[in-house]
Amino acid sequence: MRLSEIIKSAFASIWSMKVRSFLTSLGVIIGVFAIAALLSIGNSVAVQMQQSMEGLNANIITSAVFGEAEEMLLEDLLALQDENDSILFTAPNIQGEGSITTRAKSLYTGIVGTTFDYAMINDYNLISGRFLAPLDVGNENKSVVLGYTIAMKLFGNTDIIGEEVRLNKHTFIVVGVIEKQAETWMGNPNEQVMIPYTTGQKLFELGQITSILALASPEVIDDATSAIRSFLLQKTDGDTEIFYVYTASQTQEVIEEMNTSLMALLGGIGGISLLISGIGIMNIMLVSVRERTREIGIRKAIGAKRIDILIQFLVESVVLSGIGGVMGILLTFTLAGPVGSLMQQTIQLTGGIIVLSLTFSLIAGVVFGLYPAAKASKLRPIEALRYE
């Protein structure tokens, strides 16, 4: 029989059992919806993470000690920087948090205790005023540099040098405001303030320097990383378990790995639901073969070959799963908006995902249709004709 005829007759026989066909396809619809939706969400998360990486300088090295170690002093950091050509700048990176208040407003903010070089490492430009100066650090001055958003929220403008703010009940003088920065996975620099680390240690019990930020010379980031690593090995007496050193590009690799596993996980969950729907197809096709035994007998009596019957049932199963696949994609399109806004995610249904999930649905149709179709094709004509 010609393929066009077979496809036409497959649609006809599927149409003649509308409710059953729809229920069978429903499994595929949900399976394809699950794959497409989950992969789309995964894809959106990956795109977001990628965007947040783009704001990050690949030459920045982050390190921290999180256990018992010899105290790190600013002198140690400066020595590290002087002894290694590969390291351009180092700065303490003591993180804390608190409230920042003016007479009118109060905000929650991240507080970074650091030195002048922090601005060099992060390549901060100031919209007004200056960054922390060595003198601020030496004298434990109550000087504060504001992130852009903090400044705008508190004052509505950035022309605020010399204004007083209260940081956890201590009065600080604003010495500078930083230009708006890109948000990264490490946080939003626009929503933090920077004070001399010495002041932070004194007033807020920020503690000793445990975290270092460094900027490596381009092309020698590996040298810089290993220099910092051996410095920290010294400080921790060789305990590699209690510190970390990583670069932005290493972080990127980790994130990419995470994305890959996320996609595999989400795709896997969708795949399982498609597998189940495939078993549903097989079940219904087996019922169908049994019900239509006599039809198969008649077809064989008037000259249908094994391959004709095989293809007929296989095409029916593939059409069934294909219809489910297309409807599943349409469902994803329809629900992408509402579900996305509910999850506060943009669900990006890409062409690749559509092709992938449709392909899987068709493969399910072939794989799970093959056994029933083979069973039908092997029926002996006389036994099929006698079947009541």
Place this chain on the structure above:
Amino acid sequence: MNNHLIEMHDLHKHYVMPGFTVRALDGVDLTIDKGEYVALVGPSGSGKSTLMNMIGCLDVPTSGKYFFNGTDMSLLNDNSLADIRNKELGFVFQTFNLMSNMTALENVALPAKYRKMKTKECRKLAKKALENVGLADRMHHLPKELSGGQQQRVAFARALLNNPPLLLADEPTGNLDSKTGKEVLELMEELNSKGTTLILITHDMNIADKAHRKIEMLDGRIANDTKGGRK
């Protein structure tokens, strides 16, 4: 070349059941020539249906030889047998065996489709076949919208679509009233007069008597073979 369409030598068909063996065919020797009109008669379980299925290549014998048009059927594979059923044989059944979800036209066109003919040609051929059995105006009806006699005529049109030299009819009038049954018989006689070999299973002796040859089956063997039985 002789004129034998069907030649059977010591044909057996045994069904092995737990504890006993059913000898549905128990040594049949039979020759049917081209152009014959044969009635197969006999009580239920005498083996006439089994013999018909052997002739129609729907079943394979346990032992013995079957030559169709000079070809040894035991040498053919499934596909070649399907080809013979498609091109050399036409089947008409007591219960019509039409596809319930297809129109008369689609039913009749089916054998042509299995010959991989173009859809348009299949329809043309099927239309003509339906016209020949007087159903031109019913071609777009489903079987359930047709009377028994009309359904059987659709079945005839389908059986005859590929112009087979042999038509096999299993109780073709069994489900029809006597008037339509008579029409069907007339149709068969007309076919035979045009050269189609006819083999017909029937319980009805009046019908059997219309055939040119009457083969009586009993316990899987041919009990009687009377030629020139027409009255």
